[in-house]
Amino acid sequence: MPLWSQSLIPTLRENPQEAEIPSHTLMLRAGLIRRLSGGLYTFLPLGLRALRRVERIVREEMDAAGALEVLMPALQPRELWDRTGRYEAMGDVMFKVRDRQQRELVLGPTHEEVITELAAREINSYRGLPRTFYQIQNKFRDEIRPRFGLMRAKEFSMKDAYSFDLGWDEADASYQAMYNAYTRIFTRCGLRTRVVEADTGAMGGKWSHEFMVLAEAGEDGLVECEGCPYAANLERAERRAPDAPPPPQAAADGAAESPRDVETPGCKTIEQVSAFLRCEPARLIKTLIYTVNGRPAAVLVAGDRDLNEHKLARALETGDVALADDATIERVTGAPVGFAGPVGLDIPVYADQGLRGISGAAAGANRADTHVTGVSLDRDAAVTAYYDLAAVREGDRCPRCGGRLREKRGIEVGHVFKLGTRYSERLGALYLDEHGERKPMVMGCYGIGVTRTLQAVIEQSHDDKGIVWPAAVAPYPVVILDLDPSVPASAGAAARLAETLEARGIDVLVDDRDERPGIKFHDADLIGFPLRVVIGRRGLEQGKLEVKRRTEEKAEMVAIEAAAEAVAARIREWSGGVKE
Ligand SMILES: [Zn+2]
Missing domain, CATH: 3.90.960.10 (YbaK/aminoacyl-tRNA synthetase-associated domain)
Incomplete structure (x- = not known):
């Protein structure tokens, strides 16, 4: 039974100066992460638990979509990146190191090169296709300006996936499968996302979509149409040309204008x-x-x-x-x-x-x-x-329907690309088709910023008291506040309830600290446990304890014997039939 007094949960009273946006402030104040230096963070026990829960959702949906989990090295030989021309293209965003033999290596900002090299070696026939591989691993990017906590960090956790197909139609199906899995992942994480058309940038490829969490503090601009589903990252956004140029102003002297x-x-x-x-x-x-x-x-x-x-x-x-x-x-x-x-x-x-x-x-x-x-x-x-070269802005006309475009800010949490054959051709990922003809595999790649997703959940779900975790990704869905931990009856009731809940597969943290109730209530709200159970002297005398959702104002008094079921029922309701 996890006890608060035995953990490391250093909550802060004040807003740390280093924090720039609400989610960053709250991750520090709730004791989820600590900064080591610019763009580098340590996950503390509660932060890591939440991260693991996001990872679990990602893993379950990748597995369900038929993707195969692998784990590639973060250190990669420079030579591979030269072969795709991306050593130059990536520029200074890539961390570069040397081993003791002075061989040049990079710390992977992404893994197209490594996975394509693997496919080139291990898959030779159409019988080996299609395949989609994924991994959850730390990536490295030497950001010019790391900021906003985990939003733009130098080292961060990412789920990256790569699909290999026989041809373009088959690759479309793989892309759609990942797109659908992403939709489910973000929904299960409790996020409201907007899918936008996006630029392919240094990744190359034909087509891409970003999954954006709408938030004021988002680093990315996007537009969405008021009249149809069109939405695009500002880098990509198009507009319908005006019907006619603005009418000319009359020349001052009334004469026909000439230069x-x-x-x-x-x-x-x-x-x-x-x-x-x-x-x-x-x-x-x-x-x-x-x-x-x-x-x-x-x-x-x-x-x-x-x-x-x-x-x-x-x-x-x-x-x-x-x-x-x-x-x-x-x-x-x-x-x-x-x-x-x-x-x-x-x-x-x-x-x-x-x-x-x-x-x-x-x-x-x-x-x-x-x-x-x-x-x-x-x-x-x-x-x-x-x-069409002008940057699109609020009020421009939709390229699809002519409707009005609205500008929004967003946090990019996922990105899916149709890559085509750029990497497979350069790295020799070819297969023999049924007629013995050699063809390049058609690829897609798919990323989810796992640490960024975690922070985006907080950016989208908090109030003036603290985080409001969706139950699916909360570090613990339930906290039990034992207001009199030195009283054996109180500690006993807390322990029994915690054990009963754990036996039902529900994770519980018991706040057994020797602190004033006000501090316990405050910290529980700050960290944002979805469900709070309070065991206090007066309730115990009546054989009752108090159950309250983080999102509710009023608590409910529940008989101690019925408490486990009351908590479990609420958790079931949240998980909405999804296997916990
Ligand atoms: Zn439209």
């Missing part, structure tokens, strides 16, 4: 130019000079919009897009930084679709302290191509 240079001394920002020219920002053409695959190109968006670099990279089908340096900008525009414009440029010009057909617009004149007004983009500039 005209205007001196704009010292006006560099959109705000300055807009105010000086008395031109609304939407009618300014913001001209950004980029390098695309090492060559300069101009990228245009309306003055009131931001460029989404992820969308630019996707539209141009390259990972190599970056803002040009000042020297390049001056060379291709012939003007100091701040006065670039599309008219007269002899480099490729990519424009956001929202600018299509715009006239009477203003832009930089590619000359110091000068802008050009009266620009009709199609007439006056050589636009190479129009794409």
